Each structure stands twice: as structure tokens, then as C-alpha cells.
Amino acid sequence: xxxxxxxxxxxxxxALDERRIAIVGLSANELRASHxxxxxxxxxxxxxxxxxxxxxxxxxxxxxxxxxDIPGPVGVVDVFRTPDAVxxxxxxxxxxGARYLWLQFGVISQEGIEIAKEGGIDVIVDRCLKxxxxxxxxxxxxxxxxxxxxxxxxxxxx
Amino acid sequence: xxxxxxxxFHTRSVHAGSRPEPTTGARALPIYQTTSYVFxxxxxxxAYFNLQEYGNTYSRIMxxxxxxxxxxxxxxxxxxxxxxxxxxxxxxxxxxxTLLDPGDHVVSSAALYGGTISQLKHLFRxxxxxxxxxDPDDLDGWRAAVRPNTKLLFAxxxxxxxxxxxxxxxxxxxxxxxxxxxxxxxxxxxPFLCRPMSWGADIVVYSATKxxxxxxxxxxxxxxxSGEFDWSNGRFPVVAEPSNAYHGLAxxxxxxxxxxxxxxxxxxxxxxxxxxxxxxxxxxxxGIETLPLRMRKHVExxxxxxxxxxxxxxxxxxxxxxxxxxxxxxxxxxxxPDGPGAVFCFDLAGGxxxxxxxxxxxxxxxxxxxxxxxxxxxxxxxxxxxxxxSDAELAAAGxxxxxxxxxxxxxxxxxxxxxxxxxxxxxx
Numbered sequence: 001x002x003x004x005x006x007x008x009x010x011x012x013x014x015a016l017d018e019r020r021i022a023i024v025g026l027s028a029n030e031l032r033a034s035h036x037x038x039x040x041x042x043x044x045x046x047x048x049x050x051x052x053x054x055x056x057x058x059x060x061x062x063x064x065x066x067x068x069d070i071p072g073p074v075g076v077v078d079v080f081r082t083p084d085a086v087x088x089x090x091x092x093x094x095x096x097g098a099r100y101l102w103l104q105f106g107v108i109s110q111e112g113i114e115i116a117k118e119g120g121i122d123v124i125v126d127r128c129l130k131x132x133x134x135x136x137x138x139x140x141x142x143x144x145x146x147x148x149x150x151x152x153x154x155x156x157x158x
Numbered sequence: 159x160x161x162x163x164x165x166x167f168h169t170r171s172v173h174a175g176s177r178p179e180p181t182t183g184a185r186a187l188p189i190y191q192t193t194s195y196v197f198x199x200x201x202x203x204x205a206y207f208n209l210q211e212y213g214n215t216y217s218r219i220m221x222x223x224x225x226x227x228x229x230x231x232x233x234x235x236x237x238x239x240x241x242x243x244x245x246x247x248x249x250x251x252x253x254x255x256t257l258l259d260p261g262d263h264v265v266s267s268a269a270l271y272g273g274t275i276s277q278l279k280h281l282f283r284x285x286x287x288x289x290x291x292x293d294p295d296d297l298d299g300w301r302a303a304v305r306p307n308t309k310l311l312f313a314x315x316x317x318x319x320x321x322x323x324x325x326x327x328x329x330x331x332x333x334x335x336x337x338x339x340x341x342x343x344x345x346x347x348x349p350f351l352c353r354p355m356s357w358g359a360d361i362v363v364y365s366a367t368k369x370x371x372x373x374x375x376x377x378x379x380x381x382x383x384s385g386e387f388d389w390s391n392g393r394f395p396v397v398a399e400p401s402n403a404y405h406g407l408a409x410x411x412x413x414x415x416x417x418x419x420x421x422x423x424x425x426x427x428x429x430x431x432x433x434x435x436x437x438x439x440x441x442x443x444x445g446i447e448t449l450p451l452r453m454r455k456h457v458e459x460x461x462x463x464x465x466x467x468x469x470x471x472x473x474x475x476x477x478x479x480x481x482x483x484x485x486x487x488x489x490x491x492x493x494x495p496d497g498p499g500a501v502f503c504f505d506l507a508g509g510x511x512x513x514x515x516x517x518x519x520x521x522x523x524x525x526x527x528x529x530x531x532x533x534x535x536x537x538x539x540x541x542x543x544x545x546x547x548s549d550a551e552l553a554a555a556g557x558x559x560x561x562x563x564x565x566x567x568x569x570x571x572x573x574x575x576x577x578x579x580x581x582x583x584x585x586x
Binding site: 036148150 | 405
């Protein structure tokens with residue numbers, strides 16, 4: 001499946017402008033990738049909402065068993081689950097009015113993508129929310145990564 | 159305004175990695191001559207060391223001037239990132255060290271820089287890594303040398319000094335058939351002439367000392383990763399499994415396409431310690447601003463000199479792959495359409511004695527052990543750069559007793575030809 005259509009930098013930047021992010025499959029284990037991402041997003045001022053039926057609280061935030069249990073609006077649904085879980089998550093993301101479905105590295109589900117697209121929300125696939133934030137807003141350039149940003153604009157210090 | 163335009167190579171040579179400094183507005187790349195960085199608060203300090211946040215801790219591991227150079231090289235190469243080192247040899251050592259374990263096996267081209275051949279033979283023996291050298295032109299030889307424990311294939315884009323041109327796509331295919339990455343030393347081509355990753359190479363290493371810096375001022379090296387290799391294919395627990403050297407972090411799962419580079423930096427550079435100095439990084443970054451301009455002139459001059467020498471009756475043979483009768487012409491057309499670099503060898507009929515007479519009579523060419531300077535350089539490999547090699551290894555690397563290596567600079571071609579004629583007139 002051609003994924004570049006779901007990695008458009010303009011959509012990525014728009015998703016990063018959202019402030020409330022539900023993280024489906026956020027682990028309480030601080031060595032797991034999902035925990036790295038949750039920690040980082042919280043540090044950078046996002047309100048994170050853990051979705052994990054096996055935990056009560058992660059990173060100081062109450063956990064919800066599913067997306068539909070979350071009170072209030074959600075901007076981005078960030079997914080750290082196996083691909084076969086994605087179609088249901090996409091349906092729930094539509095049900096709660098989320099604006100973006102974000103599928104992390106390797107979470108690739110054609111069916112899930114199509115459900116979200118048909119429901120009218122933007123989908124980002126096989127990208128890491130933390131890395132994309134660091135590329136466009138943060139400090140990724142401090143560790144020698146290729147941000148692909150070419151600009152003579154003076155930024156605010158980060 | 160940030161844009162989504164795909165900028166050209168010249169633009170990226172000047173801009174990539176170096177945006178205006180946010181605090182002062184300085185437009186040139188600042189030299190951050192500091193060992194260490196004050197943390198905002200204890201939580202930030204812990205987050206940096208845990209790799210949960212991108213932050214500066216200590217200049218052995220990262221430095222903003224070096225990072226600008228790393229991003230520039232990675233951008234030009236088309237990789238996901240780069241890590242720079244104190245030398246090309248240090249970069250190579252670290253690239254190997256990060257992905258190999260004792261008992262692994264490496265298949266390498268035999269036509270390499272002499273220092274690399276020595277490094278592979280002696281370093282790998284001490285690390286209990288098995289090694290096979292193959293003729294880089296012999297694809298069946300590459301295939302036959304691969305074993306169940308082969309974890310890496312290694313070669314130079316343009317062999318030093320024999321001028322072998324690697325069939326990158328074919329050798330990458332052999333590597334990937336066996337679930338192993340291909341690492342290519344692209345020092346002689348630079349990303350302006352060839353981008354091995356676009357042909358399937360997974361890791362590219364550089365001696366930045368040469369054409370990237372371009373002015374013979376600084377020693378340095380770089381490792382660039384394409385981010386494409388699947389380190390979780392079951393054959394690389396050293397990259398994919400939780401690491402004892404970093405409190406149980408699983409680099410590939412946690413950092414995805416950036417996992418190998420994070421491990422290379424946070425573990426290997428940390429432990430081997432061969433960090434690039436910020437001042438050298440500044441000089442390399444400035445050098446790269448003119449890389450495309452310089453490489454065009456290097457190649458134009460090299461082609462003119464190779465052509466002149468190939469028609470000279472005191473010259474037995476010229477091994478510039480850009481000559482139309484070179485056996486490498488089809489590979490040059492495919493991989494190096496703007497020219498196969500500016501380092502090549504030729505053989506004088508009179509062997510070692512003629513070689514020394516020739517070098518003594520030159521005026522413009524500098525007799526020294528380096529390549530890739532704006533100034534033209536000359537050396538006799540058998541008694542210098544490749545001195546530690548046996549006769550058989552010399553032959554495999556394409557070096558005879560009368561072989562002279564030139565690194566053609568960006569002076570006027572007519573002046574360089576005048577100088578070569580002085581050298582040739584001095585011999586029999």
C-alpha cells in the first residue's frame with residue numbers, strides 16, 4: 001500500500017496544532033515506545049488521554065477503557081495497537097468526533113484507513129507523533145536527524 | 159514560512175541543517191565551543207539522559223555545530239540522519255561496532271583504502287568477527303562468500319586507489335537476499351556524484367576529511383543511515399533487543415527508522431569517544447556549501463588529465479573509470495553520470511624508480527598522504543598509504559610498483575597538465 005498520501009507534512013503540521021491527544025495502547029512501562037511518546041507530548045504541553053483497559057492511571061492521567069469512554073472532545077487519536085485493532089478504533093474515533101487518526105510506526109491497516117477516510121477525517125500512517133513534533137516544532141535537529149526543513153526564517157528558541 | 163518545496167542540491171548544500179540561530183539571529187553557523195549544557199531543571203536532565211526528549215547533555219555525544227553538519231550530510235545523502243566522528247576511520251569503526259556481535263561474519267570488497275583493509279583485518283580479529291574479502295567486480299564471488307552468520311556487506315563506491323566502480327544495486331540485492339545491510343564508503347563520489355542509498359545501500363560512511371570538507375583543513379567522518387533496513391528481521395538482536403548498555407532500551411522498537419543512529423550515538427559514540435570537534439564541524443559545513451561547484455571542477459580537471467596521460471607514451475595505463483574505454487564505463491553511466499570523482503592512478507613503465515623521479519620533478523602537485531583537497535595531490539601508494547599490504551593484497555587493490563595516485567584539484571587544467579609534463583620529462 002502506498003503510504004505517502006498519509007504522510008503529507010501539511011496534514012502532519014495541522015494535527016500537531018491540536019491540543020488534546022488520546023493515546024490508544026499507551027503502556028505504563030516506561031521503556032515502551034508509547035510511553036516515550038506520551039511523556040514527550042505531555043512535556044510539550046499537550047493534554048494526553050491514555051486509553052488502556054488494564055491500567056487506571058498512566059503518566060498521572062486517568063486511563064479510559066476505550067475512546068468512547070473519554071469525556072469531552074479529542075483532537076488526535078494516536079494508535080499503538082496491532083493493525084487488526086485499527087478498524088474498531090477508527091469507528092470509535094469517528095463516533096467521538098476526533099479530527100485526526102494517527103497510526104504509529106508499523107500500525108498499518110488498509111481497512112482502518114478507509115473507515116476513517118470515508119468518515120471524513122485525516123489519517124497519518126507509519127509516522128511517529130513524537131518524531132514529527134520534534135521535526136516541525138522541536139529539537140530533532142540537535143541530534144543530527146534530517147528534518148528536511150530548509151528555511152532562513154528566524155525561529156523562537158525551543 | 160516553512161514550505162513543502164523540494165529544494166535542489168545546491169540550495170540544500172548551503173542551507174540544510176543550518177537555520178538562523180534563534181537566540182541571536184546569527185546567520186553563519188555558530189561554533190558551540192562548549193563541553194556541556196546547563197539543564198533547565200532536574201526533570202529535563204533526566205529526560206535527556208533517558209532519551210525521552212531531544213536535548214544536549216555532553217559534547218562527546220552531541221553538539222549543535224556538529225548536529226548542523228550531520229543534518230546537512232544526511233539531507234544531501236537522502237538519509238534519515240547522520241552521526242559525525244573525529245575521523246573517517248572512527249566513523250567506520252563505530253558503524254561496524256554498532257551492528258556486529260562476536261561470531262558474526264562480514265563480506266568486504268578487497269579493493270579498499272589500505273587503512274580500511276588493515277582496520278578490517280586486525281579490528282575484526284580482536285572482536286572475534288569473521289571476514290571474507292572478495293573481488294568487488296565479481297558478483298558470484300559476493301554471493302559465494304555469504305554465510306549464515308553474515309551480517310554485513312561492505313565496499314567503496316569508487317575503490318581507492320584502483321578506481322573500481324561498485325555495482326551498488328546488485329550487491330545491495332545480494333545483501334538483502336540474506337537479510338543483511340550493505341554499507342558503502344562514498345568518500346570519493348560524495349553525495350553530489352552518487353547517492354548509494356538511492357540504489358539500495360543501507361548505510362553510507364564518509365571520510366569528511368576529503369571532498370566534503372574539500373580544503374584539507376580537518377579530519378572527520380560521518381555515518382548516514384537510510385532508515386530503510388529492518389533491524390527487527392530476527393538477525394540483529396544487537397539493535398532490536400533491549401540493550402544492557404542502555405538500561406534495557408529497545409532501540410529499533412522505540413525509535414523506528416532512527417533506531418540504529420540513536421544506538422550509534424547514545425551507546426557507540428558515548429563508549430568509543432571519538433567525537434568530532436565543533437570547530438572541525440564548522441569547517442566541514444562551510445566546505446559543503448561549495449561541494450557541487452567544486453566537484454564539477456574536480457571532475458572536469460580529472461577527465462582532462464586522465465585523457466592527457468592515457469595518450470602519453472611513458473604511461474603504461476590510466477585507471478580512471480571515466481575514460482571511454484574503461485571496463486567500468488557502463489557502471490559509471492549508471493551510478494556516476496556526472497563523473498567518477500577526481501582520484502585515479504596511472505602506471506609508469508619504469509616502476510618504483512621512475513615513480514620517485516616523477517614526483518620529485520613536480521611543482522604544483524603536493525606530495526602528501528591525502529585526497530580530496532582543492533589543491534592537486536600526488537603520492538606513490540606502494541610505499542606510503544598502502545605500505546602495510548602484502549604483494550597479493552596490493553595486486554587485489556590494483557596497485558603496482560610504479561603506480562602513481564593523483565587527487566586532481568580545482569586549479570586550471572592547463573597548469574596541471576604543464577606540471578605533469580615536467581614530471582614525465584624527468585623520467586628516462
